[in-house]
Amino acid sequence: MCELLGMSANVPTDICFSFTGLMQRGGNTGPHSDGWGITFYEGRGFRTFKDPNPSSRSRIAELVQEYPIKSCAVISHIRQANRGGVSLENTHPFTRELWGRYWTFAHNGQLTEYQSLDTGRFNPVGQTDSEKAFCWLLNQMEERFPVMPQKLEPVLEFVASCCDQLRQLGVYNMLLSDGEYVLTYCSNNLHWITRRAPFGQASLIDEDVTIDFQKETTPNDVVTVIATQPLTNDENWHKMEVGEFNMFHYGEQVYNRTL
Amino acid sequence: MCELLGMSANVPTDICFSFTGLMQRGGNTGPHSDGWGITFYEGRGFRTFKDPNPSSRSRIAELVQEYPIKSCAVISHIRQANRGGVSLENTHPFTRELWGRYWTFAHNGQLTEYQSLDTGRFNPVGQTDSEKAFCWLLNQMEERFPVMPQKLEPVLEFVASCCDQLRQLGVYNMLLSDGEYVLTYCSNNLHWITRRAPFGQASLIDEDVTIDFQKETTPNDVVTVIATQPLTNDENWHKMEVGEFNMFHYGEQVYNRTL
Numbered sequence: 001m002c003e004l005l006g007m008s009a010n011v012p013t014d015i016c017f018s019f020t021g022l023m024q025r026g027g028n029t030g031p032h033s034d035g036w037g038i039t040f041y042e043g044r045g046f047r048t049f050k051d052p053n054p055s056s057r058s059r060i061a062e063l064v065q066e067y068p069i070k071s072c073a074v075i076s077h078i079r080q081a082n083r084g085g086v087s088l089e090n091t092h093p094f095t096r097e098l099w100g101r102y103w104t105f106a107h108n109g110q111l112t113e114y115q116s117l118d119t120g121r122f123n124p125v126g127q128t129d130s131e132k133a134f135c136w137l138l139n140q141m142e143e144r145f146p147v148m149p150q151k152l153e154p155v156l157e158f159v160a161s162c163c164d165q166l167r168q169l170g171v172y173n174m175l176l177s178d179g180e181y182v183l184t185y186c187s188n189n190l191h192w193i194t195r196r197a198p199f200g201q202a203s204l205i206d207e208d209v210t211i212d213f214q215k216e217t218t219p220n221d222v223v224t225v226i227a228t229q230p231l232t233n234d235e236n237w238h239k240m241e242v243g244e245f246n247m248f249h250y251g252e253q254v255y256n257r258t259l
Numbered sequence: 260m261c262e263l264l265g266m267s268a269n270v271p272t273d274i275c276f277s278f279t280g281l282m283q284r285g286g287n288t289g290p291h292s293d294g295w296g297i298t299f300y301e302g303r304g305f306r307t308f309k310d311p312n313p314s315s316r317s318r319i320a321e322l323v324q325e326y327p328i329k330s331c332a333v334i335s336h337i338r339q340a341n342r343g344g345v346s347l348e349n350t351h352p353f354t355r356e357l358w359g360r361y362w363t364f365a366h367n368g369q370l371t372e373y374q375s376l377d378t379g380r381f382n383p384v385g386q387t388d389s390e391k392a393f394c395w396l397l398n399q400m401e402e403r404f405p406v407m408p409q410k411l412e413p414v415l416e417f418v419a420s421c422c423d424q425l426r427q428l429g430v431y432n433m434l435l436s437d438g439e440y441v442l443t444y445c446s447n448n449l450h451w452i453t454r455r456a457p458f459g460q461a462s463l464i465d466e467d468v469t470i471d472f473q474k475e476t477t478p479n480d481v482v483t484v485i486a487t488q489p490l491t492n493d494e495n496w497h498k499m500e501v502g503e504f505n506m507f508h509y510g511e512q513v514y515n516r517t518l
Binding site: 101 | 301302303304305306307308309310311318319322326346347348349350355356357358359360361380381382383384385
């Protein structure tokens with residue numbers, strides 16, 4: 001299995017604190033030593049740092065922990081390989097263009113009978129069930145909506161129903177973003193928290209680090225963090241339900257669908 | 260205008276030396292201070308480091324100079340913006356999937372009347388003439404060859420003819436790679452050199468650095484470097500001709516077409 005980390009914020013915010021906790025699980029406090037990646041959106045553009053090497057010993061992960069890249073939407077993943085070998089093309093997140101936007105995807109779980117999924121024009125490059133599922137999902141979205149609809153509600157309902165289908169094939173926890181929205185789907189394991197004023201302190205579970213968010217924020221900041229397992233031990237994380245689908249928009253939860 | 264840097268090698272090779280020279284031109288010895296990027300292929304996967312900030316003062320560029328990532332195909336670019344603002348979505352290289360492979364593209368030059376290019380299913384995300392030309396090129400390739408042909412020769416001839424068309428719209432120097440091949444097109448300014456045994460010394464033009472390639476290589480290594488302007492002052496770089504198209508495969512020049 002793997003671990004997911006996502007962020008949605010109303011002002012460009014760095015994710016150094018949460019990322020520091022997650023990276024420890026990549027071969028140190030956790031067994032996820034088969035690569036890691038993180039995608040930061042800045043406007044409509046993005047940049048991804050990834051490494052097929054364990055995050056707890058990665059020089060690039062060190063840079064990302066120390067160098068605060070500020071973003072309103074972040075998707076990150078550390079991998080414990082099941083389907084597909086340990087290689088760069090199998091390292092999440094995956095990014096593809098649809099409707100003139102870059103979509104970024106990360107998956108935690110394992111699917112069976114995914115080989116027959118029709119991915120249309122979106123060809124997987126690597127061998128993972130995850131990339132195959134992502135390509136299938138994008139193809140479904142494009143076939144249903146050849147042009148991006150003005151109203152987002154029907155798109156969301158459709159994406160949620162696609163995720164329901166993928167969950168029939170196994171464990172499917174997902175983060176998906178176009179840089180503006182962060183969409184989540186929970187199959188069995190996904191938590192989230194929204195931080196806003198009055199900000200307090202928080203301590204990482206995986207590393208002896210405490211942060212005082214009040215010193216790092218302004219009173220209007222709204223920052224949501226989504227993670228497979230809670231990253232701090234002194235805050236109230238919400239556990240998502242089986243089949244729960246959420247949309248976060250610049251930090252705020254703006255759509256929720258439970259089964 | 261911008262500067263291009265590419266590498267094709269028969270064994271995974273780092274590009275720290277050449278990249279160090281190029282990065283000085285991003286705001287230090289050169290005026291190209293509107294962002295930079297570099298894509299390393301490792302097998303069929305890739306990773307890209309990019310920054311909309313000047314390369315000569317970029318913390319991420321520092322890492323790339325110091326941390327030897329070994330690759331058989333590299334595409335890099337430093338930007339002096341003309342079409343499209345300074346932003347991450349306008350920062351080269353651009354990467355898209357076609358035929359189940361990731362294709363990476365960087366362009367030096369400026370095009371006019373590029374707005375009407377038909378990009379089909381490949382939608383530009385940013386506003387540059389370069390990304391538009393890349394999307395058009397991929398769409399042309401896919402329309403002409405819906406499935407990747409076994410024989411590459413006709414594809415190459417076709418890509419060269421597409422580049423000829425783009426050159427009609429302005430200045431079009433290009434690097435294009437799928438991780439195995441590095442294709443180049445020269446509109447007015449592109450140089451290359453192939454280094455092989457017996458290896459000698461070389462000194463950067465832009466920085467007081469000398470390297471003894473003999474210490475860094477094995478006798479069978481073949482490494483080709485392509486750059487807008489020569490990066491060293493004590494080696495014989497070949498200047499490409501107007502309309503010249505080349506293909507490099509694991510370090511060797513395997514195809515050449517001049518007008």
